[in-house]
Amino acid sequence: MSEIILEACGLHKTYLSGERRLGVLRDVSLSVEDGESVSIRGESGSGKSTLLHLLAGLDAPDSGRVAWAGRPDTGAVRRARFLGMVFQSFYLIPELDALANVLMAARVAGPVGAEERRRARDLLARVGLDQRSHHLPAQLSGGERQRVAVARALMNSPRLILADEPTGNLDEKTGDSIINLLLGLCTEQGIALVLVTHNASHAARTARTLFMHDGKLQTLQTP
Amino acid sequence: MPWYLYLALKQLFPSGKRLSFFTAISILGVALGVATLVVTNSVMGGFGYEIRRMIIDTQGEVQIRARSLIENPSEVAAAVSKVPGVVGVTPYAQGVGMLEYGRKPAFPLIQGVDVNRVNDVIPLRRFIRAGSLDDLDDDTVILSSQLAESLGARIGGTVTISSPLLIERLKNDEVFLPRELVVAGIFEIGHQQLDSNTVLVTLRRMQDLYGLGESVHGFNVKIAPGLDADTVAARINAALSAYSEMRAFSWLDANSEFLFVIQMEKNLVSILLLFIILVASFSIMSSLLTTVVRKTREIGLLGALGGRPGQIAACFCVQGFLIGVLGTSGGLALGFGFLHVRNDVLLLFTKLTGSQATLERFYQFSNVPAHIESVDLVVIIAGTIVISTLAGIFPAWRASRLNPVEALRNE
Numbered sequence A: 001m002s003e004i005i006l007e008a009c010g011l012h013k014t015y016l017s018g019e020r021r022l023g024v025l026r027d028v029s030l031s032v033e034d035g036e037s038v039s040i041r042g043e044s045g046s047g048k049s050t051l052l053h054l055l056a057g058l059d060a061p062d063s064g065r066v067a068w069a070g071r072p073d074t075g076a077v078r079r080a081r082f083l084g085m086v087f088q089s090f091y092l093i094p095e096l097d098a099l100a101n102v103l104m105a106a107r108v109a110g111p112v113g114a115e116e117r118r119r120a121r122d123l124l125a126r127v128g129l130d131q132r133s134h135h136l137p138a139q140l141s142g143g144e145r146q147r148v149a150v151a152r153a154l155m156n157s158p159r160l161i162l163a164d165e166p167t168g169n170l171d172e173k174t175g176d177s178i179i180n181l182l183l184g185l186c187t188e189q190g191i192a193l194v195l196v197t198h199n200a201s202h203a204a205r206t207a208r209t210l211f212m213h214d215g216k217l218q219t220l221q222t223p
Numbered sequence B: 001m002p003w004y005l006y007l008a009l010k011q012l013f014p015s016g017k018r019l020s021f022f023t024a025i026s027i028l029g030v031a032l033g034v035a036t037l038v039v040t041n042s043v044m045g046g047f048g049y050e051i052r053r054m055i056i057d058t059q060g061e062v063q064i065r066a067r068s069l070i071e072n073p074s075e076v077a078a079a080v081s082k083v084p085g086v087v088g089v090t091p092y093a094q095g096v097g098m099l100e101y102g103r104k105p106a107f108p109l110i111q112g113v114d115v116n117r118v119n120d121v122i123p124l125r126r127f128i129r130a131g132s133l134d135d136l137d138d139d140t141v142i143l144s145s146q147l148a149e150s151l152g153a154r155i156g157g158t159v160t161i162s163s164p165l166l167i168e169r170l171k172n173d174e175v176f177l178p179r180e181l182v183v184a185g186i187f188e189i190g191h192q193q194l195d196s197n198t199v200l201v202t203l204r205r206m207q208d209l210y211g212l213g214e215s216v217h218g219f220n221v222k223i224a225p226g227l228d229a230d231t232v233a234a235r236i237n238a239a240l241s242a243y244s245e246m247r248a249f250s251w252l253d254a255n256s257e258f259l260f261v262i263q264m265e266k267n268l269v270s271i272l273l274l275f276i277i278l279v280a281s282f283s284i285m286s287s288l289l290t291t292v293v294r295k296t297r298e299i300g301l302l303g304a305l306g307g308r309p310g311q312i313a314a315c316f317c318v319q320g321f322l323i324g325v326l327g328t329s330g331g332l333a334l335g336f337g338f339l340h341v342r343n344d345v346l347l348l349f350t351k352l353t354g355s356q357a358t359l360e361r362f363y364q365f366s367n368v369p370a371h372i373e374s375v376d377l378v379v380i381i382a383g384t385i386v387i388s389t390l391a392g393i394f395p396a397w398r399a400s401r402l403n404p405v406e407a408l409r410n411e
Helices: A048-055 A078-081 A098-109 A114-126 A142-154 A172-189 A200-204 B005-012 B022-058 B074-080 B145-151 B163-170 B192-196 B203-210 B229-239 B256-294 B296-306 B309-340 B342-353 B358-363 B374-399 B404-411
Strands: A004-017 A021-035 A038-043 A063-067 A083-087 A160-164 A192-194 A208-213 A216-221 B062-070 B087-097 B098-101 B104-106 B111-113 B128-131 B140-144 B158-162 B179-187 B197-202 B216-223 B246-250
Touching: A004 A048, A004 A192, A021 A048, A021 A063, A021 A192, A021 A216, A038 A048, A038 A200, A048 A160, A048 A192, A048 B404, A063 A160, A078 A083, A078 A098, A078 B216, A078 B296, A083 A142, A083 B296, A098 A114, A098 A142, A098 B005, A098 B104, A098 B256, A098 B296, A114 A142, A142 A160, A160 A172, A172 A192, A172 A200, A172 A208, B005 B309, B022 B256, B022 B309, B062 B074, B062 B229, B074 B087, B074 B229, B087 B229, B098 B145, B104 B145, B140 B145, B140 B158, B140 B192, B140 B203, B145 B179, B145 B192, B179 B203, B192 B197, B197 B203, B216 B229, B229 B246, B256 B296, B256 B309, B256 B374, B296 B309, B309 B342, B309 B374
Parallel strands: A038 A192, A038 A208, A083 A160, A160 A192, B111 B197, B140 B179
Antiparallel strands: A004 A021, A004 A063, A208 A216, B062 B216, B062 B246, B087 B111, B087 B216, B098 B104, B098 B158, B128 B179, B140 B197, B158 B179
């Protein structure tokens, strides 16, 4: 049996809206095995992104716990090496070129040397941007920016990638190519993937699809 | 290089882009503040330095004065010469007289100097612009430059000098004829008051003009380099304890009120100008706060990548520090560049306004002096960089307090 790379048990999260307390997540539990791909679908506002932020350790649940590879430490230092994230809005640093944006993940995790530079260049080549490594984000198309973001997520050889609607700002064709790329690279490198998406066809390409409804997580399909 | 330092540098100097407008304005603000501080401090310091130099060059580091005439100058000079640290002693006698050249009168300060010893204490030769100090004898006189110019006196011309003794003698029905002296030289110290109204004669001639006999009014003393003038003055006072009417004053002591006013003026102007740096620091703070707002989502991303709040804060603090360093460097270059051409600027200004004579009359110097103490420079540099870094602390704190989730959701 594969190692459980991500485990969430009994997550509850509420937000204050004026004087009302809104329950966003209600008793959500989830586990993802090493190298497994899982998609989470759901309506807007159903709590998908909130769940992803809790899984990433960026926010704390009101109750419940998250563990990465069996350890509850989801702090910034461990996150830098354990986790890669891909966002809908790419979030590239506009002052840095594509190569420097990819390397930024390595810089935050530790010193950068020749090995890291070589890996960043290789990753850019893998996402088809080896000729554009010195272009600034403003000089790249939306699809190219997301490819850079995918390369950045893979830079530190993470055990887990959390992707929050990575095709949300792209046209269908470009979105398909990004999903192909993301799934292909994760499979090839044995990285677990949690993909939050609205797109049913993209979700169908993962090993398992979960559905988020009214703050609860339900299993839709188990191939 | 730590990522926060790398990112701070990249945000200030983006690859392939020009410096951001906000950054440029912040650096310029600091640079202008530093340049103004350097120029003002140098010019104020220059006035003070020139005045101090002039006091020492014309009086020596220590001056011995007496409540009455010093009737035994050789004895006193010998006693003073033995004091450790004293390298030169020269007697003087001085007083106001009436000088006439071609029926043009003037009432200069007549300074009687011992031609054999005066150069041991006062570098008179350095100030001679025409003629020679060697030609100064009991029948000659050396005029200050502006006095000679106003009288139209030239080398070889004859001036007549009378002293208050003329009136004293007339009261006793005696005749005291004005002395006719040939102009042997013209000197210029660079201080308007001295250059416009001073006459040098030999000590013997001055004793003759004032009827002093062998007496003198005081001594100018030069001390060994590096020694403290107050300490040597105290030693001289101890050596002269037998002469109760005499007292040695260091140049600092003798001009303490004047020097205090100069220092006070310099300090006040520096404090006022410090506000320029403070205004510039607000510009830095405003620029960095704008950056924090503009880059909220990037700050969230850095959190998602594993950046810690302290590191995110350091990224903005470093930017404030770098703006301070760059602004200070630019300000130093600008300030010292301006100081290099200050006299040309002044010349242009006085030509345009026709105010050269007025400036010299009020400010005593014909050129703008400049002198900055290294400690003043260190205070300006360190103070500016510290203030600039402090200006980055509030934006840095704001950035570090941003919740990554909220920051990533920010639109």
